[in-house]
Amino acid sequence: MTNIFLWASFIAAIVAQDGAQSGVKTARDGMLEVGGKRTFILGLYENPGDDAVLDQVAKAGFNLVHATPDVAALDRLHARGLGAWVNLGGAIDQSADREKREAALEDMARRLAGHPAFRVWEVPDEALWNCWHLALEWRLWQEGGKLSEEMQSCADAALVAEMKGLIAKSQEHYARGEFAEGEAAADGVWAKLGKTSPHPGLNISNAPQRAATMCKGLIEGRARLKALDPAHPVWMNHAPRNTISQLAAFNAAADIVGCDIYPVPEFQTGHSDLPDRSLASVGAYTDRMMAAAPGKPAWMVLQGFGWADLREKPTPEEKEKSRRPTYEESRFMAYDAIVHRARGILYWGTYRIERDSQLWNDLLTLVRELADMEPILSAPDVESPIEVSVSESWGSLEKGVVALGKNVGGRTWLVVVNEYPGALRYKARGLKGMEGVFYSDNLAGVRAQVKDGALELNIRGSGVQILRPE
DSSP: OHHHHHHHHHHHHHHHHHHHHHTEEEOTTSOEEETTEEEOEEEESOOOSSHHHHHHHHHHTOOEEEEOSSHHHHHHHHTTTOEEEEEOGGGGOTTSSHHHHHHHHHHHHHHHTTSTTEEEEEOSTTHHHHHHHHHHIIIIIIHHHHHHHHHTTOOOHHHHHHHHHHHHHHHHHHHTTOHHHHHHHHHHHHHHTTOOOSSTTOOSTTHHHHHHHHHHHHHHHHHHHHHHOTTSOEEEEEOSOSOHHHHHHHHTTOSEEEEBOOOOSTTTSOOOOSSOOSTTHHHHHHHHHHHTSTTSOBEEEEEOSOGGGGSSSOOHHHHHHTOOOOHHHHHHHHHHHHHTTOSEEEEEOGGGSOTTSHHHHHHHHHHHHHHHTHHHHTSOBOSSOOEEEEOOOSSOOSSOEEEEEEEETTEEEEEEEEOSSSOEEEEEEOOTTOTTOEEEETTTTEEEEOBTTEEEEEEOTTOEEEEEEO
């Protein structure tokens, strides 16, 4: 055991030295600092195999790309000035096969953490939700069909009738939330077939226990990783599910948190189970992630696909119904995360879309805009929040205008988003020291002067304004 600790200390010393040279850390306000430079993260879950496409990614301004855990993959990104993040897989969960997983962590830290392209570790994707989702998918949606298929080879009509009764009984238990009873009834069918369930122990009823076990394992794994590599943060991406308290428990295993949320087309995808399924759910989930991890930064994973793209051969009707985001929708979602204080944006699903598609070109254009704005996006937030009120309107205004002030060289810039689908007139207060200054956004076609510490402007429904002081 002494030798193991000495070896771990040796790895940590090397990694700390290399990490200090690469200079990756999280600032007090959650912004990532790379080589001493504040960096707003623009990430891509895909790592294109085509060099020409990866060149496009670098040219657009992405600064973080997913990489497999090997040096050659990091070398390829580093050659283009791109940073890398690596998913640790099951190695960081120390709840089982501990000796094997500790060795895997040590190996990855030794090989990768000192690489100049390396930025961030990631835990298994949607780890918390999958403790539940995999069991729900199997028990509620797949198992009944599989049992019916297995029963077709049974020639005993009485036995078949008995098993069908058990399946119906199982479904009734599930409908009442009696999961253990429903699982027992389904297991009884497997027993009568003389077979073993293909997923023994994958139960809804034991999901809380399995989640608690994984949570403890991830926390222990993070501590182990930090002893090996104190120089790089750990990132955890959640599904848009689970309660704040469940999320908070898992977030103890991470330095940076966030979730994926893909709401296009609005109110149709079912990706979120909250009542708000509008484009503005992106901002709502950013708030939710931060509430579940006080003091930790949030990176949000946004939609780089259409839901029909996840099907093997979607029909034209399915493509239309489950369409891809428009440029305006993608731009709104990005800035909605930003005004809710996300410190990074990453895109998932682009591996399913064509390189000559409108969406791919839209995302490259949008990321280029965001990359060009990095001095503003990575700047500190103003100390006093910008207060926004809206004029009377015909709507219920459950959602309205949100503004984030950025301190850029001692002058306040404003990022403004209208989360309401209709046009509104708003007043932004709190512009101290900017009296008489004109603010404008040429793209949005607006200009106004600060009076009594406030700006008053109109904004389109689901609109975005980047207001710069002239």
